[in-house]
Amino acid sequence: MTDVLSAALLLSGVALALTASLGLLRFPDVFSRMHAATKPTTLGLLLVTVGAALQVDAAGDRVKLLLVAAFQLLTAPVAAHMIGRAAYRTGVGARADLVVDELGDAAR
Amino acid sequence: MKGHVARLTAHLTLVGWLALVWVGLWGSASPANVLGGLAVGVGLVLLLPLTSLPPQGNVRPLALLHFVGFFAVDLVRANLRVVAQVLRPRLRLRQAVVAVPVRGASDRLLTLLANAISLTPGTLTLEVDRPRSTLYVHVLDVGDGPEGVERVRASILRVERLAILAVGSEESRRGLTGDAGAGARR
Known part of the structure; x- marks a missing residue:
């Protein structure tokens, strides 16, 4: 039973990582690729750590997996924010493709 | 001292x-x-000493739990939406940068909110305007028409309300209208 559950968790985590890479290929610019590449992998990683935590025996290893999840949640948004901000400021991110740009409007 | x-x-x-x-x-x-x-x-x-933050009111555990729970559900739902967008045969993305005014924001509230937005698929905090207490959020797909932008803003403001209830200062909580306070009273 545990095996089935953890297999399901691992597989759905991996499936999310796969969609992330598909999105990276298909999406047109920096911003949309950031969305595809950073977020589904975060949830995917969480699912994989939970799946793995069901399989390991030592409590110490579970703590390590917990730390992996915690640091992913703490660092992923900061990295995504920094890349997105840099892309917007340097103009690498295609502003012309934006339907609405309230930041650009505010700066004007 | x-x-x-x-x-x-x-x-x-x-x-x-x-x-x-x-x-x-x-x-x-x-x-x-x-x-x-x-x-x-x-x-x-x-x-590597950290900059010390001024005291910013207390964290309310129950309200924080509510925030985390709401966020977890939101995270899964938003992930599925982005997956659907990736797998769509014909890409259709209407990207936008939306300004979200945050009521009476402390640094802690802005940080929590900006991180939650960035962690949720489909929204990404691009810029933080601290003096005006406004977050600029990049949205992967706002949907059709001008009301799409308002829909996204409203959904982010829902998260903002829960975040204020969890870690906001007393006065920012008083600023919430109507039903807002009821959830957090203990």
Whole structure:
């Protein structure tokens, strides 16, 4: 039973990582690729750590997996924010493709 | 004098947390690991001191739990939406940058909110305007028409309300209207 559950968790985590890479290929610019590449992998990683935590025996290893999840949640948004901000400021991110740009409007 | 005590407490808490992480990474709480962790923690706090934050009101655990629960559900739902967008045969993305005014924001509230937005698929905090307490959020797909932008703004403001209830200052909570306060009263 545990095996089935953890297999399901691992597989759905991996499936999310796969969609992330598909999105990276298909999406047109920096911003949309950031969305595809950073977020589904975060949830995917969480699912994989939970799946793995069901399989390991030592409590110490579970703590390590917990730390992996915690640091992913703490660092992923900061990295995504920094890349997105840099892309917007340097103009690498295609502003012309934006339907609405309230930041650009505010700066004007 | 009081400031010193607060600073010392903050530092000691940080050392304790760092030692805990250290012990967790080694996987066993042997005396050597605990001492090593404390030494590393003290070293890090001395070498890389954090800027100290002014006191910003208290965290309300129940409301924080509510925020985390809502966020977890939101995270899964938003992930599925992005997956659907990736798998769509014909790509259709209407990207936008939306301004979200945050009511009476402390640094802690802005940080929590900006991180939650960035972690949720489909929204990404691009810029933080602290003086005007406004977040600029990049949205992967706002949907059709001008009301799409308002829909996204409203959904982010729902998260903002829960975040204010969880970690906001007293006055920012009073600023919430109507039903807002009811959830957090204990």
